[in-house]
Amino acid sequence: MKPIYLDNNATTACDPAVVEAMLPYFTEQFGNPSSMHSFGNKVGGAIKDARRKVQALLGAEHESEIVFTSCGTESDTTAILSALKAQPERNQIVTTAVEHPAILTLCEFLEKDGYIVRKLGVDKRGRLDLDEYKSLLNDRVAIVSAMWANNETGTLFPVEEMAELAHARSIQFHTDAVQAVGKIPMDLKQTRIDMLSLSGHKLHAPKGIGVLYLRRNTRFRPLLRGGHQERGRRAGTENAASIVGLGVACDLALQNLVHENTEVRRLRDKLQAGILARVPHAFATGDAGPAGKRLPNTCNIAFEYIEGEAILMLLNKMGIAASSGSACTSGSLEPSHVMRAMGIPYTAAHGTTRFSLSRYNTEAEIDRVIDAVPEIVARLRKLSPYWSANGPVDDTERAFAPAYA
Amino acid sequence: MWDYSAKVQEHFYNPKNTGPLENANGVGDVGSIKCGDALRLMLKVDPQTEVIEDAHFQTFGCGSAIASSSALTEIIKGKTLDEALQVSNQDIADYLDGLPPEKMHCSVMGREALQAAIANYRGEEWKDDHEEGALVCKCFAIDAVMIEDVVRANGLVSVEEVTNYTKAGGGCSSCHEAIEEILEKVAEEWSAEGGAAAATPAPEPAKPAARAQLTSYQRMRKIEEVVESIRPTLVKDGGDIEIVEVSGKDIYVNLKGACAGCMMEQATLGGIQQKLIEALGEFVRLLPAKLLTEIH
Known part of the structure; x- marks a missing residue:
């Protein structure tokens, strides 16, 4: 049976139309867009065309606000380092406790150099407290960086409102929108967002291509210096084939935006409701209620008293691909920082399983997953010392008390 | 995805000796819910002979934690308590044809559960003596x-x-x-x-x-000692090993008999190499002698 791919927040399949558009740029269209001859000219034209397509998806005012990079991480790093370098009188960064490691690890690194990093906490549904946010804004803050959508739970942050508040204090605002672009509508020219990161492979373009949206008139310092590519804001010969591919992918994402927010959302809701109806002691994490603000494609379910890697291995055996916030899947000692920030207990955080859909998933696939999951969970619970015949061991403390930690 | 051996997968997908054990008289609970591993080992020990007649486990944990628990119960069944206490975490990992380095703690947890269960049987208290870090x-x-x-x-x-x-x-x-x-x-x-x-x-x-400088003669002897100490295990499995050449950090050996061309050749070499590194206090590579002829 054909495997079912429900790990689209990790990466997506390249759309066949994307691949087709890219192929000539590996063969006859090999020119360097910086060259004076016609080999280069044609490639330059294709890049310009792709830039306009990205601009259209983001709702950017000017095409020159689109800077091609190599990935989301590069865009994030460029944004934060630029803000610090361009405004040496400001030494604080405001971010959130649930950002992607591309932001959090960089911030920890900068803390060692003396920068002050303030991380906003979240409530048990993964939401920010805007009053707390306001209290952190002052004229020493160089940049606010908050993700548009959380990669693990799909929870959306009110970045447009947050950008307004930052702008009022003349603070640059960056959003890591790697998970949001192509899944929810956006119109950046109507916002005060100064910088935004996106990553091609999250929206059916290839890996190795990203974008930093850089609002006109934002004080900026490049990360990579050298050639005049991207108007000197990101030196290095353009990844022409991937840029062309990203253009096509953005075009397709724009065409499918309604489908994503109706059909994909319906399938996601069906999957979540179907699993929760059949599996006891399980709950959806993040802002997962009917009126919750969440990506249309993501649901993250915590299965209590079992561990995520074991779930994934059994799912994989059934031909189902998902991902988990358990410690073991990453080789670290702690479960996902996102789950911990929401105060999810360890017995549940280790069993969180993320299902992320795309426009390629079908109703029949979702039905198969709903059928497969209850059995897998029951099988692992039978092995768990926290579980007795019909439910969790009443008093965990008394029933199962390991000798350490 | 982790690079789990076939043996790990087998013990994860079809674990042996699972669930509560009737009439268990030695129970060891170890682990930490924070790092996502917890194991209960249950033993049925014959009070006359101190032979472990049966062993079951319940594990909250990843694929290798479940596989390590299953392997442990298989290893210790039929052993006396004193024999069982000789089982090291490396024995559990070896039984599973190796674990990824990040997962070695799963085998450590197995050994701790064993110590805890035996202590429980003997009416002693067992305390964990090590803290695990990242x-x-x-x-x-x-x-x-x-x-x-x-x-x-x-x-x-x-x-x-x-x-x-x-x-x-x-x-x-x-x-x-x-x-x-x-x-x-x-x-x-x-x-x-x-x-x-x-x-x-x-x-x-x-x-x-590593600072203890060996003369090249002492070093050679040490290499021989390690290889000699491993030979009996290989011979038992119908194989053998011979040192062909020592060239700087590269030690060339011939695996013979059942070992040669066996699927486990790479794992066997890896295990011996690890022992050599430990004994010599320096990094060395153990290579099949056929590479020697290819190079020269």
Whole structure:
């Protein structure tokens, strides 16, 4: 049976139309867009065309606000380092406790150099407290960086409102929108967002291509210096084939935006409701209620008293691909920082399983997953010392008390 | 995805001896829900002979935690308690044809459960004596707590010294930044203690193994000793090993009989190489002798 791919927040399949558009740029269209001859000219034209397509998806005012990079991480790093370098009188960064490691690890690194990093906490549904946010804004803050959508739970942050508040204090605002672009509508020219990161492979373009949206008139310092590519804001010969591919992918994402927010959302809701109806002691994490603000494609379910890697291995055996916030899947000692920030207990955080859909998933696939999951969970619970015949061991403390930690 | 051996997968997908054990008279609960591993081992011991007649487990944990638990129960059944106590975590990992370095702690947890269950049977109390830290060196599976302890105990100040004492950082070197951070942290604590460490240097640090310079003859003998110590195991399985050439850090051997061309050849070489590195206190590579003829 054909495997079912429900790990689209990790990466997506390249759309066949994307691949087709890219192929000539590996063969006859090999020119360097910086060259004076016609080999280069044609490639330059294709890049310009792709830039306009990205601009259209983001709702950017000017095409020159689109800077091609190599990935989301590069865009994030460029944004934060630029803000610090361009405004040496400001030494604080405001971010959130649930950002992607591309932001959090960089911030920890900068803390060692003396920068002050303030991380906003979240409530048990993964939401920010805007009053707390306001209290952190002052004229020493160089940049606010908050993700548009959380990669693990799909929870959306009110970045447009947050950008307004930052702008009022003349603070640059960056959003890591790697998970949001192509899944929810956006119109950046109507916002005060100064910088935004996106990553091609999250929206059916290839890996190795990203974008930093850089609002006109934002004080900026490049990360990579050298050639005049991207108007000197990101030196290095353009990844022409991937840029062309990203253009096509953005075009397709724009065409499918309604489908994503109706059909994909319906399938996601069906999957979540179907699993929760059949599996006891399980709950959806993040802002997962009917009126919750969440990506249309993501649901993250915590299965209590079992561990995520074991779930994934059994799912994989059934031909189902998902991902988990358990410690073991990453080789670290702690479960996902996102789950911990929401105060999810360890017995549940280790069993969180993320299902992320795309426009390629079908109703029949979702039905198969709903059928497969209850059995897998029951099988692992039978092995768990926290579980007795019909439910969790009443008093965990008394029933199962390991000798350490 | 982890690179789990076929044996690990077999014991994960079809674990042996699962669920509660009727009439268990030795129970060991170990693990930590924080790191996502918890194991209950249940033993049925014959009070006359102290033979483990049956063993069951219940495990909350990842694929390798479940596989390690299953392997443990299989290994100890039929053994006396004293025999069972000789089972090391490496024995559990070997039984499973190896575990990824990040997952070795699963086999450690198995051994601890065994100690705890036997202590419980004997009416003793078992206490865990080690704290586990984040894995720093993936080449040699050394964690942060161990590095910090060794740095503190021996007054180490450089990555090179840490490598000599613990092997951490002696492989791919990608963990050097993390080791430097540990060194900085400890150094800061020392200076916060009013330069106490500087005034009274750590008492005579034990001579690091790697610093003990062997003559080339002693080194050769050591290599032979290690290989000789392993031979009986291979011979038992119908194989054999012979040293062909020692050239700097490269040791060329012939695997013979059942070992030659066996699917486990690579794993066998890896295991012997690890023992050689430990015995010599330096990094060496164990290579099949056929590479020797290809090169020369």
